[in-house]
Amino acid sequence: MAFPVIGAPDAGDTAWMLTSSALVLLMTPGLAFFYGGMVRSKNVLNMIMMSISAMGLVSILWALYGFSMTFGNDKGNLFGDPGQYFGLKQIFGGADQSNVLADVETAVPLAGTIPLPVFVAFQLMFAIITVALISGAVADRLKFGSWLLFAGIWATVVYFPVAHWVFAFDGITAEQGGWIANNLKAIDFAGGTAVHINAGVAGLVLAVVLGKRKGWPKTPFRPHNLPFVMLGAGLLWFGWYGFNAGSAVGATATAGATFLTTTIATATAMLAWLLVEKFRDGHPTSLGAASGIVAGLVAITPACSSVNAVGAIAIGAVAGALCALAVGLKFRFGFDDSLDVVGVHLVGGLVGTLMVGLVATEEAPAAVKGLFYGGGIEQLKLQAVGAFAVLAYSLVATTVIAYIIKFTIGLRADEEGESVGLDESEHAETAYDFAAVGGTARSAGSVPSSLVKEA
DSSP: OOOSSSEEOOOOHHHHHHHHHHHHHHHHHHHHHHHHSSGGGHHHHHHHHHHHHHHHHHHHHIIIIIIIHHHHHHEEEEEEEEEEGGGGGTTTTOOOOOGGGGEEETTTEEETEHHHHHHHHHHHHHHHHHHHHHGGGGTBBBEEEEHHHHHHHHHHIIIIHHHHHOOOOOTTTTSOOOOOOIIOOOOOOOOOIIIIHHHHHHHHHHHHHOOOOOTTTTTOOOOSHHHHHHHHHHHHHHHHHHHHHGGSSSSHHHHHHHHHHHHHHHHHHHHHHHHHHHHHHOOOOHHHHHHHHHHHHHTTTTTTTTOOEEEHHHHHHHHHHHHHTTTHHHHHTOOOOTTTTTIIHHHHHHHHHHHHHHHTTSSSTTOOOOOGGGGHHHHHHHHHHHHHHHHHHHHHHHHHHHHHHHHOOOOOOOOOOHHHHHHHHSSSOOOOOOTTTTTTTTTTTTTOOGGOOOO
């Protein structure tokens, strides 16, 4: 079969997928606020910039070769053909259509029932936020130029191939897709492996290679703006409906089911995290609520199409509790994961991916039975192979990339830059102009010449 297939798109599916694409893009600014509020005030702009810059960089790489590497014909079970859709050729008008504009409604390149450009845009948003997620592990100390170089190489060498394994199904944009989706048949509906385990491992590696922040763990690194954190968590929850329900690639019953299980699991995880905080620390916190929301969203992502309401509650409860406990692992093992990317995304991604093998049920859209529903351990085995294959590849590849950059242009900001803050040292800006509020000309560092008295 020639790709892309030419035909007439479904209007309802197309409208939903355009909406979902916008929702997923909104998640990256949401992540920027979530991370930005968690760092000290002298690093908030740098933190936000790492997410926003991913939107620019990854978009260009995706247009040139990223989509083709992800959704082109499989090459050796490694990645898609980089030349098949290079520069997004064949995406807008298909092949050999000299009069495509004369009959644009019935001669459109398709991915399933939607126009192929819409599918390209939707999947781009996944690539953007996966790269941006990594930045939370390296807050306060990574040079911005090194971040951009790392992000571009990592997207090319790690994300595009892994997304091909997980998301490229046979017969959609290519004759032969990725091995996890088509040969292993592990269930990862919206990216527990390709997005969260992948980014979580990368964050761990980068944090270890960079080293600890000066003063960590004895010096407290308190969030400077908890309302930012809560705003970011709310935007992430809102945008995640595009992430999960949008992965149905249509306005279908599957989209409705995943929308519901996403809500249930997220609500449960938030309460579970707060419960752990109450028993462990004596107080449930707003930071805990925000973190629990993200943990639940992460964990239900791979499983949202394969569980019912009870399964969603189970996944949310386990993820909320385990992630709340897992954020303490960095103190036990001595790796400075600044904003808990490992504890939330790696652990949450593993929980959701593996629990498919336990609580999946035939009544859900994926129609697979997990261990607790009489399906035996076969699906759990498949889930484990998929999860740990991605983990191992990301671990090795990210380590190589990180050390190459470290020993060439360098990864870490200098000691003075870290001390004054990356907002000033990397961007020559400050997030908050305190002198402008209740300050004076003298406190702002400048005195009008008319007020200077002669000696």
